[in-house]
Amino acid sequence: MRTLRAASYRRMPWKNGGGETIEMVVSPAGASFDSFDWRLSMAHVGAPGPFSLFPDIDRTLSVINGDGLTLTLPDRTVTLDRCAAPFAFPGDVAVDSTLTDGAIDDLNVMTRRSRCRHRVTRHGLTAPTRLALSGEIAVLIAIGGGVEIAAGSHLVMLGPKDTLVLDADDATTLTATPQGTADLFVVEIAFG
Structure with missing residues (x-):
């Protein structure tokens, strides 16, 4: 992570x-x-x-x-x-x-x-939201405001335009909590 x-x-x-x-x-x-x-x-x-x-x-x-x-x-x-x-x-x-x-x-x-493929989703966050990740790599980007990410035992605060990169051995389910108004972009990348 x-x-x-x-x-x-x-x-x-x-x-x-x-x-x-x-x-x-x-x-x-x-x-x-x-x-x-x-x-x-x-x-x-x-x-x-x-x-x-x-x-x-x-x-x-x-x-x-x-x-x-x-x-x-x-x-x-x-x-x-x-x-x-x-x-x-x-x-x-x-x-x-x-x-x-x-x-x-x-x-x-x-x-x-x-070599690989991707999927991008946009989540307009207004309350804590649970996300299940399916890619081998996931990249989360906070846009607008901050987002607090709870991934397993880790808690990460993303400021505007900060990025969190998760590898396959990191948590696959997380909770995103907005700090004000924020969009969270989730990019899932799979190989092969």
């Missing part, structure tokens, strides 16, 4: 150079865009434009701040806002974005299709 604080995240340019990403956690540690198995990041999107292409990558995008954005894919158009479910799409298709009304911040989860 590892707690990662928002102040420790690494800032780096987008793959296409169009902005900056905040890398929260990547596996293996220190991996590049071409060598990661899985990666979680946040980005500030201040202008419309194309997404970076990531061959062999599956992505899930969630709006965490701002009014929203519209994604245009080859086969459909999707509008996302802070209440929308996380949106999964292949990273190797052309995606163009437009902003609904001003800049947004997003949470981006990526896994290398040939």
